[in-house]
Amino acid sequence: MKCPICGKPASEHYRPFCSRRCADVDLAHWLRGDYRIPAEPVTDSDKEE
Template sequence: MKKPCPICKKPRSEDHSPFCSTRCKDRDLARWFTDGYSVPGPPAAPEDILREE
């Protein structure tokens, strides 16, 4: 059984996998840009990120 679109739960489209449409793909991207998603853990200090490179 195929999994549904993670945004609207409609059937997935092969052209937009794992989403059903460009609209849902764009909604997911917007959530990343607006901090709708996050990775657990303490925030990283910019200085620490620069030292890792």
């Protein structure tokens, strides 16, 4: 398995990442909102249902 951030072989300890650094980079992507699922905005009529 390769690290999804840098492509190096994954480490057993930080799996699926190769190092703590790559794990932290991935966490930063999540916290910034870089990983999102596109969706339609919720309207007031949707909230009532």
